[in-house]
Amino acid sequence: MNITGTHIAYLHTCHRKLWLFANGIQMEHTSQIVAEGKLIAETTYLDRARKYTELELDGIKIDYYDAKNQVIHEVKKSDKVEHAHFAQVKYYLYILIKNGIENPSAILEYPKMKQRQIVDWDEGDLAEVEKWKSECSAITHQYDCPPLLKKSICKKCSYHDFCYAGEEYEL
Amino acid sequence: MKKTYYLFNPGRMSRKDNTLKFTPVDESGKEGMPKYIPVEGVSDFYCFGSLDANSALYNFLGKNGISVHFFDYYEHYTGSFQSKEYLLAGKMQINQTQHYLHTGKRMAIAQKLITGAAFNMSKNLKYYHNRGKDLEIQLTKIDLYAQEIENTTTISGLMGIEGNIRQVYYQAFDIIIKDHAMEGRSKQPPMNELNALISFGNMMCYTLCLDQIYHTQLNPTISFLHEPGYRRYSLALDLAEIFKPILVDRIIFRVLNKKEIQSKDFDFHVNKVILKESGKKVFIRAFEERLNETIKHRTLNKQVSYKSLVKLECYKLSKHLLEMETYQPFKIWW
Numbered sequence: 176m177n178i179t180g181t182h183i184a185y186l187h188t189c190h191r192k193l194w195l196f197a198n199g200i201q202m203e204h205t206s207q208i209v210a211e212g213k214l215i216a217e218t219t220y221l222d223r224a225r226k227y228t229e230l231e232l233d234g235i236k237i238d239y240y241d242a243k244n245q246v247i248h249e250v251k252k253s254d255k256v257e258h259a260h261f262a263q264v265k266y267y268l269y270i271l272i273k274n275g276i277e278n279p280s281a282i283l284e285y286p287k288m289k290q291r292q293i294v295d296w297d298e299g300d301l302a303e304v305e306k307w308k309s310e311c312s313a314i315t316h317q318y319d320c321p322p323l324l325k326k327s328i329c330k331k332c333s334y335h336d337f338c339y340a341g342e343e344y345e346l
Numbered sequence: 347m348k349k350t351y352y353l354f355n356p357g358r359m360s361r362k363d364n365t366l367k368f369t370p371v372d373e374s375g376k377e378g379m380p381k382y383i384p385v386e387g388v389s390d391f392y393c394f395g396s397l398d399a400n401s402a403l404y405n406f407l408g409k410n411g412i413s414v415h416f417f418d419y420y421e422h423y424t425g426s427f428q429s430k431e432y433l434l435a436g437k438m439q440i441n442q443t444q445h446y447l448h449t450g451k452r453m454a455i456a457q458k459l460i461t462g463a464a465f466n467m468s469k470n471l472k473y474y475h476n477r478g479k480d481l482e483i484q485l486t487k488i489d490l491y492a493q494e495i496e497n498t499t500t501i502s503g504l505m506g507i508e509g510n511i512r513q514v515y516y517q518a519f520d521i522i523i524k525d526h527a528m529e530g531r532s533k534q535p536p537m538n539e540l541n542a543l544i545s546f547g548n549m550m551c552y553t554l555c556l557d558q559i560y561h562t563q564l565n566p567t568i569s570f571l572h573e574p575g576y577r578r579y580s581l582a583l584d585l586a587e588i589f590k591p592i593l594v595d596r597i598i599f600r601v602l603n604k605k606e607i608q609s610k611d612f613d614f615h616v617n618k619v620i621l622k623e624s625g626k627k628v629f630i631r632a633f634e635e636r637l638n639e640t641i642k643h644r645t646l647n648k649q650v651s652y653k654s655l656v657k658l659e660c661y662k663l664s665k666h667l668l669e670m671e672t673y674q675p676f677k678i679w680w
Contacts, residue, residue: 199435200563200664204411320670336646340658342674343644
């Protein structure tokens with residue numbers, strides 16, 4: 176299976192979301208919040224397109240890659256699930272290293288919050304990322320969808336209505 | 347919030363930069379003042395008049411995920427333009443097929459659909475019963491038929507019960523509606539005003555369901571109650587069963603009893619009656635109002651529109667097919 180940055184991010188957000196997404200049940204097109212995030216990424220740094228390149232490699236897609244300094248720029252709307260963003264760019268770094276790029280690093284950018292976060296490749300990350308990869312395949316290949324875990328992040332998730340739609344009279 | 351646009355007037359739709367431009371054209375071919383419609387605000391178009399457009403326009407609509415639904419002069423649904431299927435999910439397709447092929451699994455869904463439909467029909471009758479229309483007999487009969495639903499083992503048996511329920515239900519229309527007689531249900535073609543209105547309303551409901559299914563991973567041709575793929579997107583017919591009483595019938599009662607639609611809004615022919623444009627406009631306005639009305643949803647715990655109830659039904663069905671949760675039909679609770 177082709178594992179993308181989205182898979183790794185969802186592994187760190189919600190296993191159910193990962194399973195649904197990997198099985199083609201995609202909801203992003205219905206979400207205002209996703210649309211807003213996309214808009215922020217597209218309109219914040221207007222000189223980006225000239226300075227950086229878009230990079231597609233081993234099934235991942237990096238929107239802004241600074242090839243001169245080997246730096247990945249990843250724009251996010253909010254740091255609500257920051258650990259998932261971390262994991263996502265760690266996975267990008269892993270792919271770059273596997274392809275022979277030396278000492279890459281990443282910057283997570285939160286333009287709305289006026290914050291940025293540098294992510295380096297550390298010792299021990301290799302084993303960690305490979306563990307995530309196998310967890311990803313295990314979850315996406317299991318027959319059943321992981322159960323609903325009611326979390327506070329559910330409210331802003333594009334799968335919210337899908338997960339919570341039901342009829343009360345059966346309860 | 348994206349909106350549905352209903353096009354009655356003939357004219358030309360074109361792309362103007364990143365906006366849509368509609369130029370009305372009158373009978374003599376004279377162009378009127380163009381209207382501009384921002385593309386972000388459009389969910390879909392319903393075309394009742396004649397629309398002139400080129401492939402550049404359809405490419406533009408396709409890229410923006412906007413569907414165009416077409417209807418002929420007799421207000422039949424004739425087809426849709428939809429952008430390429432963008433939500434394909436192999437697992438869903440396979441599971442949906444399996445649920446169709448396995449008689450027990452298919453029956454389980456089909457029974458739920460009829461149960462929901464029967465409940466919503468009863469609810470309509472109860473509303474009028476509580477307002478002084480004596481519908482005791484009809485309510486009792488529907489209740490008795492509904493109890494047989496779970497004992498059915500074949501689709502044809504289930505359809506038989508559905509037919510019985512609907513017959514009793516339509517009898518009640520003569521008690522609810524003041525000035526228009528039902529005289530039994532007639533379709534293809536409808537023989538009187540009430541039947542013409544029901545046909546038009548059901549067609550609107552069907553198209554709405556189709557459009558909502560399109561925005562999910564469900565395959566519209568694989569259905570459970572109706573035979574799949576027979577000339578129509580039959581899954582939309584399945585879902586419409588649940589929503590017709592809520593979205594269509596209540597509006598019919600309203601527009602007729604309040605005289606918003608009258609005999610002058612129909613065209614009478616020797617062998618059929620059809621709704622005139624004036625009547626269609628009144629019905630669609632009421633239908634749109636209804637779709638945008640919101641209720642506090644009990645499991646989502648937020649306000650949702652009647653329109654999104656249809657999408658939520660698709661989600662519940664999806665979860666059933668993926669064996670995540672057993673499907674329970676929507677039953678109106680207010």
